Amino acid sequence: MFRYFLKRLALAIITFLIILFVVYVIQSSFGKHPFTEAQLAQVSERLSPNSETKIDPLEFYGFTKDPVSRFFIWFKDFFFLGNPGVIYSDTSEYSQNIPKLFFEPLKWTFAVSIPAFLLSVILGITLGVISAYKRGKWQDTSIATFVTIFVALPSFVIAPFIILITSAMGLPFEFKDPRDVNGWLTAISLISPILVFTLSSLAGYTIFVRNQVVTVLTSNQVLIAKAKGLSKWNIFRKHVLRNASVILVGSLLFSYLSLLSGSIVLERFFRIPGSSTIIVSYTERGEINVIMFSLVFFTGLSMLTSIFADMSYAWMDPRIRIANSDNSKNYFNLFKKSRLRNKNYKLLLKNANNQEMEVEENEQL
Incomplete structure (x- = not known):
């Protein structure tokens, strides 16, 4: 197990480095620099206030170097010196503190995505299990119809309908900043986006759980358990739930990452000042240090989740043996x-x- 973990970690690190290199080089080669003409003059004055020879900001910050050289300079500063860089076109308190700029709005992304994820998982598992046990009956047909509707409708189409319903109930649909209103009103303003997030991902969980449970219910072990006279609850607890959850846990981890990183449209729709808003805004301005910081965070999180999901299969089911030396391939x-x-x-x-x-x-x- 530990040997397999080291292999997966080494592969993840190599993949991580390749992604960083490719994104940085492409952004440096084809993306614009973050300075406008007016900002170039202002920054030049700030860099050389008492000198007759004006310093060129592009040369000072290394924008005149080739993309590969810039990548290795950034890589050394970020991973060996702990310096994520500066925001070139910003003079606010965040210009020297990219982590604060990124993680401060991330709390609002979590405030929406985590409740939506938990609601959609609970409802999805419940509906999926009911649909599997009642397959071919009216309950299964009703749930399948419900799921099909929300599979066909994208989130930006669902959002206006939810807004109409919540507005009729007197709930705000736009995000209310706690600095301007009380915390209770801020929490209420998050109800609409949470409902949209939940309905957008609910259908996928329902379909997945139904298919997994149906596969287990039609397996030989369940037929044998029925022949032995086990009750439906014992069959569900000992066979259905255990076997279905092995695949389900790994899939849920990845689905939350997709929900977390794919919230750009809805955050802008509901005017939530989340991390996706920051990423889009600073990407349009060519702030490569902000782009790379967000890439390091989300890519690193995805890699660690991938490793944890693989390891969880063996932890949850002792019958699974990962990277057995007799069966694994040593390509060398x-x-x-x-x-x-x-x-x-x-x-x-x-x-x-x-x-x-x-x-x-x-x-x-």
Whole structure:
């Protein structure tokens, strides 16, 4: 298990570095620099207030260097010196503190995504199990119709209908900043986006759980359990829930990451000052340090989640053995064996040719 963890970690680190390099080089090559003409003059004055020779901000901040050199400079500063860089076009308190700029609005993203995730998972699992146990009946048909509607409708189409309903109930649909109103009104203003997030992801969980439960219910182990006279509750607890949850847990982890990182449209729709708003805003301005900080956070989180999901399969089901030395493939050893086979084959072929030549010489004599 530990050996497999080290392999997965090494692969994740390599993938992580490749993603960082590719994104940085592409952004540096094709993205614009964050300074307007007016800002260039202002920054130049700020960098050289008492000097007759004005400092060029583009040269000072390294924008004139090639993208690969800039990447390695950024990489060294970020990972070895702990310096995520500055916001070039910003003179506020966040210009020297990118982590604060990123993590402060992230709390509002979590305030919407976590309740929506929990609600959609609970409802999705409940509806999926009911649909699987009542398959072919009116309950299954009703749930399938409900799910099909929300699969077909994207979130930005669902949002206006939710807004109409919540507005009729007297609830605000736009985010209310707690600095301007009391905390209770802020919490109420999050109800509409939470409902939209929940309905957008509920259908996927319902379909997935239903398919997993139906697969387990039609398996031989459940048929044997029924033949032994186990009750429906014991069959569900010992067989259905255990087997379905092995795949479900890993999928839920990835689905939350998708919900967390894919909230850009809804956050802008409801005017929630979340992290996605910051990312979009500073990407449009060409602030590469903000772009790379958000990339490091979300990519690193995705890599760790991927490793944890793989490991969770073996933790939840002892029958699963990951990277068994008898069954796992060592590609270096396979390559060595392949070369050895080719070498032996050529040697045998050479010996056979020599024997044929000797036979021909003997016949001629």
